[in-house]
Amino acid sequence: MENEFKYEDYKKTADWLLSRTKHQPEIAVICGSGLGALAERLNQPQAFDYSDIPNFPQSTVPGHAGRLVFGYLNDKCCVMMQGRFHSYEGYPLWKVAFPVRVFRLMNIHTLIVTNAAGGLNPDYEVGDVMLIRDHIFLAGLSGNNPLRGPNDERFGERFPPMSDAYDRVLRQDAHFIWKQMDQERPLQEGTYVMVGGPNFETIAECRFLQRLGADAVGMSTVPEVIVARHCGLRVFGFSLITNKSVLDYESREKANHEEVLLAGRLAAEKLEQLVCLLVESMQPPSKNTF
Ligand code: HPA
Numbered sequence: 214m215e216n217e218f219k220y221e222d223y224k225k226t227a228d229w230l231l232s233r234t235k236h237q238p239e240i241a242v243i244c245g246s247g248l249g250a251l252a253e254r255l256n257q258p259q260a261f262d263y264s265d266i267p268n269f270p271q272s273t274v275p276g277h278a279g280r281l282v283f284g285y286l287n288d289k290c291c292v293m294m295q296g297r298f299h300s301y302e303g304y305p306l307w308k309v310a311f312p313v314r315v316f317r318l319m320n321i322h323t324l325i326v327t328n329a330a331g332g333l334n335p336d337y338e339v340g341d342v343m344l345i346r347d348h349i350f351l352a353g354l355s356g357n358n359p360l361r362g363p364n365d366e367r368f369g370e371r372f373p374p375m376s377d378a379y380d381r382v383l384r385q386d387a388h389f390i391w392k393q394m395d396q397e398r399p400l401q402e403g404t405y406v407m408v409g410g411p412n413f414e415t416i417a418e419c420r421f422l423q424r425l426g427a428d429a430v431g432m433s434t435v436p437e438v439i440v441a442r443h444c445g446l447r448v449f450g451f452s453l454i455t456n457k458s459v460l461d462y463e464s465r466e467k468a469n470h471e472e473v474l475l476a477g478r479l480a481a482e483k484l485e486q487l488v489c490l491l492v493e494s495m496q497p498p499s500k501n502t503f
Pocket of ligand 1: 329330331332413414430431432455456457458468473
């Protein structure tokens with residue numbers, strides 16, 4: 214489905230928000246399933262329910278609060294989405310990524326995306342954190358893309374590259390910070406594959422995704438990243454491995470949403486620490502393409 218919103222609709226939402234807050238955020242964070250507690254760490258918080266924001270979609274998933282929270286992490290002004298939008302809720306992909314262009318028009322330079330994901334890589338354990346180095350966008354490869362339809366050059370070019378979607382320097386910084394955090398488990402780094410959901414994958418599908426070269430599988434994130442890169446935002450992202458994908462017909466394991474939320478709660482502290490330290494040390498990108 215093609216984008217029904219024009220540049221002016223995004224601008225209206227950005228101006229609506231900016232005129233109601235004294236905050237001028239430079240970094241946006243999208244909190245994935247069970248990871249919304251990050252927003253509780255913001256100082257001087259100011260929250261807006263999605264239902265009050267013009268043009269904003271509504272979040273319908275348990276574990277996603279549906280609030281946009283402005284505030285400070287140390288001296289850095291941020292805005293955090295407590296709850297995101299998914300294709301499986303019935304939203305077209307351009308709508309899933311709607312907030313990202315609003316962030317761009319609010320002059321944000323960096324987007325941090327987080328999600329819960331199943332671990333396809335046999336070395337991954339539940340509770341591991343995987344930096345996203347690259348993604349595989351199954352829906353996009355077959356023609357369902359948030360950028361489908363007429364291109365508005367005010368946001369970005371018709372054919373944006375994606376080979377450098379996940380910022381290399383921020384990934385290096387994250388590894389450095391992780392070492393200082395003195396964790397038992399290594400910080401993983403790998404490829405995220407997005408599937409449509411809402412059902413979890415079959416065993417044959419997990420084997421297929423693993424053979425494609427994916428390390429983790431989830432139902433989100435990629436549409437937001439594509440729209441962010443299209444409009445020149447710097448992107449950093451990570452997955453929390455909340456379950457191990459079932460790859461073996463002998464296994465009696467079954468993925469479920471409760472274990473995803475539980476793993477999020479158990480890992481919350483280290484994830485919050487990672488994001489806080491990363492944001493604290495973050496410098497604006499040297500070249501701003503917008
Ligand atoms: N598959 C897809 N999405 C997910 C999973 C999974 O195993 N775990 C958390 N989100």
